[in-house]
Amino acid sequence: MRKNLYNVGAILRGLSITFKYMFAKRPTIEYPSVKKQHAPRFHGLHELRRYGDGKERCIGCELCSSACPANAITVIGAENTAEDQVSPGERHAARYEIDELRCIFCGMCEEACPTDAIVLTPRFEMADYRRGAFIYSKDRLLVPAEAGVGTAPDERPNGIPSDLGHVADVKSTVDITAGYGATHRGEILKTERRGLAG
Amino acid sequence: MPDWIIILIKSAILLLVVVTTFAYAMLAERKVLGWMQLRPGPNRVGPWGMLQPAADAAKLILKEDLTPKSADPLIYRLAPFISLLTAFSVYAVIPFGADGSGTWAIGNVNAGLLFLLAITSLGVYGITLGGWASGSKYPLLGSVRGTAQMISYELGMSLSFIGVLILAGTTSLDGIVNAQAKWWFFVPQFVGFLIYITTAVAETNRTPFDLVEAETELVAGFHTEYSGLRFGLFFIAEYVNMLTVSCITTLIFLGGWNAPFGLGGLHVPGVIWFVLKIACFLFFYMWLRATLPRFRYDRLMAFGWKVLLPVATLNLIVTAVIVAFMGH
Numbered sequence: 001m002r003k004n005l006y007n008v009g010a011i012l013r014g015l016s017i018t019f020k021y022m023f024a025k026r027p028t029i030e031y032p033s034v035k036k037q038h039a040p041r042f043h044g045l046h047e048l049r050r051y052g053d054g055k056e057r058c059i060g061c062e063l064c065s066s067a068c069p070a071n072a073i074t075v076i077g078a079e080n081t082a083e084d085q086v087s088p089g090e091r092h093a094a095r096y097e098i099d100e101l102r103c104i105f106c107g108m109c110e111e112a113c114p115t116d117a118i119v120l121t122p123r124f125e126m127a128d129y130r131r132g133a134f135i136y137s138k139d140r141l142l143v144p145a146e147a148g149v150g151t152a153p154d155e156r157p158n159g160i161p162s163d164l165g166h167v168a169d170v171k172s173t174v175d176i177t178a179g180y181g182a183t184h185r186g187e188i189l190k191t192e193r194r195g196l197a198g
Numbered sequence: 199m200p201d202w203i204i205i206l207i208k209s210a211i212l213l214l215v216v217v218t219t220f221a222y223a224m225l226a227e228r229k230v231l232g233w234m235q236l237r238p239g240p241n242r243v244g245p246w247g248m249l250q251p252a253a254d255a256a257k258l259i260l261k262e263d264l265t266p267k268s269a270d271p272l273i274y275r276l277a278p279f280i281s282l283l284t285a286f287s288v289y290a291v292i293p294f295g296a297d298g299s300g301t302w303a304i305g306n307v308n309a310g311l312l313f314l315l316a317i318t319s320l321g322v323y324g325i326t327l328g329g330w331a332s333g334s335k336y337p338l339l340g341s342v343r344g345t346a347q348m349i350s351y352e353l354g355m356s357l358s359f360i361g362v363l364i365l366a367g368t369t370s371l372d373g374i375v376n377a378q379a380k381w382w383f384f385v386p387q388f389v390g391f392l393i394y395i396t397t398a399v400a401e402t403n404r405t406p407f408d409l410v411e412a413e414t415e416l417v418a419g420f421h422t423e424y425s426g427l428r429f430g431l432f433f434i435a436e437y438v439n440m441l442t443v444s445c446i447t448t449l450i451f452l453g454g455w456n457a458p459f460g461l462g463g464l465h466v467p468g469v470i471w472f473v474l475k476i477a478c479f480l481f482f483y484m485w486l487r488a489t490l491p492r493f494r495y496d497r498l499m500a501f502g503w504k505v506l507l508p509v510a511t512l513n514l515i516v517t518a519v520i521v522a523f524m525g526h
Binding site: 004011014015017018019021022023024026027028030 | 230233234235236237238241485486488489490505
């Protein structure tokens with residue numbers, strides 16, 4: 001009898017809990033109309049950057065390709081000529097292809113790149129209907145000349161490009177308002193890499 | 199106008215109202231379940247998901263209607279209609295507002311409560327036959343459970359009514375509501391009220407007594423093999439039954455269309471009070487579903503036979519003795 005009464009109490013307690021949660025704040029982010037704020041250095045789709053004068057940063061050295069643990073990157077370099085100076089110095093990438101289906105988004109290419117040419121952006125919406133569409137070549141990787149030079153991860157203002165859409169008001173793993181500077185590692189990298197980037 | 203035309207018009211209106219209520223009760227249930235589980239619930243189709251029922255209906259109609267090879271074709275096709283027919287026919291006798299002239303009910307039957315009990319008990323045949331005729335193991339288990347469950351709770355449910363009948367001195371639903379003008383019967387018949395709302399959950403096969411469906415054990419129970427509109431009919435029947443038991447609880451225990459808390463001075467039409475009470479009860483069933491886990495098969499039967507039946511009997515005896523010695 002006593003146990004049965006206890007059970008009735010448990011049911012009532014359960015009902016009160018569910019009722020209370022009916023009015024609690026829901027953590028749902030209604031993707032795709034609202035998107036989650038990523039960390040500033042989120043590993044998404046790659047981007048090939050340019051210098052301020054419009055020249056490509058990539059020098060076709062294939063270090064990214066050798067660093068890639070998934071063998072996702074194919075680089076075929078070519079000589080620059082006086083008439084066609086694609087990048088500063090002697091060589092540039094004639095072909096640069098990343099198979100985004102093979103890519104594990106580890107960021108090793110970004111680490112390996114001596115000129116900060118290849119970076120990982122926070123863009124993550126790459127879905128397509130055909131496998132072939134996932135092989136990104138220079139026409140899609142390279143920042144268009146009229147679109148500026150591309151942003152290094154440590155220079156991104158709030159960690160997410162403005163054209164990605166309405167960003168949810170949800171706390172991410174890092175403090176978004178402080179941006180990249182919120183992490184200690186970010187501070188180090190900022191000073192270390194500015195020299196190259198400049 | 200001849201009587202039969204009036205009855206036909208009333209039936210058509212009532213059918214529309216009940217089906218619309220089903221559609222939005224389903225949406226409300228998904229919303230309430232969502233909120234209680236920290237989800238927003240359906241909100242993509244129309245503002246606040248208000249068009250979700252239409253989208254669901256379109257989906258169910260367009261889906262293929264499958265019949266298993268091993269099924270008994272006639273009974274398999276008939277079963278959803280048995281469920282639906284019994285679910286709808288109850289509304290022939292339910293009065294929705296202060297009556298007397300018979301405006302708010304299709305038929306004012308003297309033995310209204312007995313009719314309700316008889317028809318709602320027939321509803322389980324749709325489940326039992328549907329599961330049996332599917333010719334497949336999970337539906338069969340579901341329908342066997344449905345039968346056993348019905349026998350376990352039906353006795354306690356009927357007995358919980360008799361206390362009310364003794365107090366009201368009539369089986370007419372109109373008479374029972376009018377007898378509650380002063381005291382709603384859930385006060386003097388509190389035990390009967392508790393027994394009824396418990397068995398009503400079992401009657402509608404909802405959590406925590408949804409053993410006939412039990413998706414974690416029996417795939418989808420008795421309607422595993424049903425698809426498209428035939429599944430839709432079972433689905434409608436479940437929600438209409440939910441509405442029915444809410445109506446019955448309101449009529450028998452919660453004063454029907456009588457105004458609550460002495461608010462009778464406001465001159466609000468009785469129908470509004472009736473609808474509000476039903477809405478509270480529908481919410482209560484959704485709330486239960488969000489809270490309680492499913493009973494085990496044997497425990498439901500033990501609960502029905504060893505708790506509900508003796509308590510209902512005791513309640514009946516005590517009520518009878520008090521009424522016999524002290525009058526109404």
